[in-house]
Amino acid sequence: MKKVITLEEAANLVKDGMSIMVGGFMGCGSPHSIIRTLEEKKTRNLTIICNDTSRVDYGIGKLVAAKQVSKVITSHIGTNRETGRQMNEEGLEVELVPQGTLAERIRCAGAGLGGFLTPTGVGTVVEEGKEKMTINGQDFLLELPLSADVALLSGAKVDTKGNVYYEKATRNFNPVMAMAAKTVIVEAREIVEPGEIDPNHVVTPAIFVDYIVKGENFHE
Amino acid sequence: MKKVITLEEAANLVKDGMSIMVGGFMGCGSPHSIIRTLEEKKTRNLTIICNDTSRVDYGIGKLVAAKQVSKVITSHIGTNRETGRQMNEEGLEVELVPQGTLAERIRCAGAGLGGFLTPTGVGTVVEEGKEKMTINGQDFLLELPLSADVALLSGAKVDTKGNVYYEKATRNFNPVMAMAAKTVIVEAREIVEPGEIDPNHVVTPAIFVDYIVKGENFHE
Amino acid sequence: MNKERLRETIAKRVAMELKDGDMVNLGIGMPTLVANYVPEDIDVTFQSENGFLGLGLAPTDPESFDPDLVNAGGLPASIRIGGAFFDSTQSFAIIRGGHLDITVLGAMQVDEKGNLANWMIPKKMVAGMGGAMDLVVGAKKVIIAMEHTAKGNPKILKECQLPLTAVNQVDLIVTEMAVIEVTDEGLVLKELGPEATVQEVIDATEAKLLIPEDVPRMKL
């Protein structure tokens, strides 16, 4: 049985120094209530894996601005001036990964694969330190799986078993991150009984979800 | 604009000697009306890519029984006695692929990746002829993409743009095959207007689908 | 022991390995019977590798057979409340990615190293590996459920003679005669079947068995 827990309990599962995957794209589809609770708890030294670092005052960007983050693995930092500033001035470590490669590396970890070959980044600095392979005359980079200690996700409807239904553009990285972290916590806009989500409409099956928390404010 | 075509037109898109991916698992979720039309047309020398060869009298198994197939790429042939018999006695070429690897090779082609590393098959005959790589002490096989000339799929509801919604266990290989063939034809149980499938419930987006055909009999 | 009692013994004993909250995949054939003996006080979720979680028992009324809802053997099935449908890539991401607690499979041969052979007999029978190679590599615990011998010949060998399904992956072997654990030191006889003696198990087993001082009988 999946445990419905409080925001406080959810935030307590994230310890100083952990790596966390955070769903969302420019904050759309991020678990805003969990993020706010982490901000209040001042959890520090986090490695965050997220599509982007959003803005200084929205989504995961707030944790960067509050200096709770020591490393960022992401595809885009251009919309959060603090990420760039801390990188240049305060040694914030930033690993930039092409967006499709980022999604695929996370899936790779979640799907039990050892790596994949992508044409993305061939001939660019993304190549650095990576094995290059030629298959049928085309060059590819070998990219490796990316997993995390905790995934913090957001869903529109979550049943008490942990099945998740997303709405509109909030889906983005949430389903794939649900596959690739040791502990998976979903912030639900609405918690429903098993059966209330049509099994044909479930996007993230319950098997991936460890904890469910009721969100309080979805666009803070 | 997606073209709604007839069964006859759909079958005509499959030429002698082509490779075809066929959705379905033991015939569940297979495009039964298209298969029947191919049987009637006696299209020959086909390479079929399918999870299994079903039974001699159901789904894709009927084309094997009718000797229209020269090569099978599949994970399981045990339920169709003709596949094994033709393999042993008549030179039918059979390439057996672990089911997860089969699905992933098809996805790999559809997603523009050059290959992937899987632990499945290490230490077995599946290794033969494949590159073996060790990543962080674990052995993996490098598996390569698998594509086809035509994909023949089945969907419960298909809108006239080509968005597909599947029901129950009929989904199986249909969505991934939709990504990996030059020409993709979906046999619809019901053809609906764009907008009738909630955009949150679409499983195969229209971008992957070239032709739609109205099915006649869904479990023949 | 007649065939029915034998199969019941094995299925009942395997069912005792299941814990509350477990996610389990049952192979085709005898392993499927395990679902009938799940203790009533625990909640176990079964995965059907053709594409859903929450596999339920077959419908008892043949009239209610839904050809769109079959198990991995293509046989009538049902889905429990709180289940979810997905496609084959997701199904095998679950399987390969280590998200299943247990897989229960049949076997032709198992050996001292935990090697398994269950998919072909050269020149005699080629079924194909289906999902077995992925299941055995991916599930956290691999339980083999099989008759102890085949036509009087041992199936638990020093070394598998048939083409392997996987290397070193089997954790536990349950037969009508014994429960045997695969350890780094070798095969350990943990329990005796309802009618077997230690000597009978040794005689029916080619592999070397480590015999603890006290070998209890199965508590069925």
Place this chain on the structure above:
Amino acid sequence: MNKERLRETIAKRVAMELKDGDMVNLGIGMPTLVANYVPEDIDVTFQSENGFLGLGLAPTDPESFDPDLVNAGGLPASIRIGGAFFDSTQSFAIIRGGHLDITVLGAMQVDEKGNLANWMIPKKMVAGMGGAMDLVVGAKKVIIAMEHTAKGNPKILKECQLPLTAVNQVDLIVTEMAVIEVTDEGLVLKELGPEATVQEVIDATEAKLLIPEDVPRMKL
């Protein structure tokens, strides 16, 4: 030419490249404007890489802004009838897998080889590549939409000086001064902007331009 007219010129000219049925991804910034000039008699589908097909224009009424429905820049968006939502792995399977007909992106630098730089200026500005590296590698046709020069300095160079986004992938460059095609022989001046002469284009371009006898003016 004032900024607004300049941007309109570029967007209008790029829109003329779109054909009925095209699947198109528009980058953030100026490329987004292209959507405003799609000829009314053709049906073009826009992909939003954060997770949907059928991207529509931004809602005109700020009251109707739905934070769950944003484009890849995090800005208010809409979805057209017949669109579909999906996650980031599916989004980039579409992008990388060659399923998009056209991607339109901005650039800092482009060169004679069709190389592109548009994601960072060492020691000055690091935005991150976002989805650009995947888009440029995956889309069938890559169109660069940008101002011809930056503060009077050429952006179309013999060789890009900034870290690359991709090698050899650009097909067409559209600026307010010219339409330039990237061919195996080099850059070919195909059309002139509303106010430019051939000599002015040559002067504003560092790369060598191949000039056909007749260079028509853009028909906007």
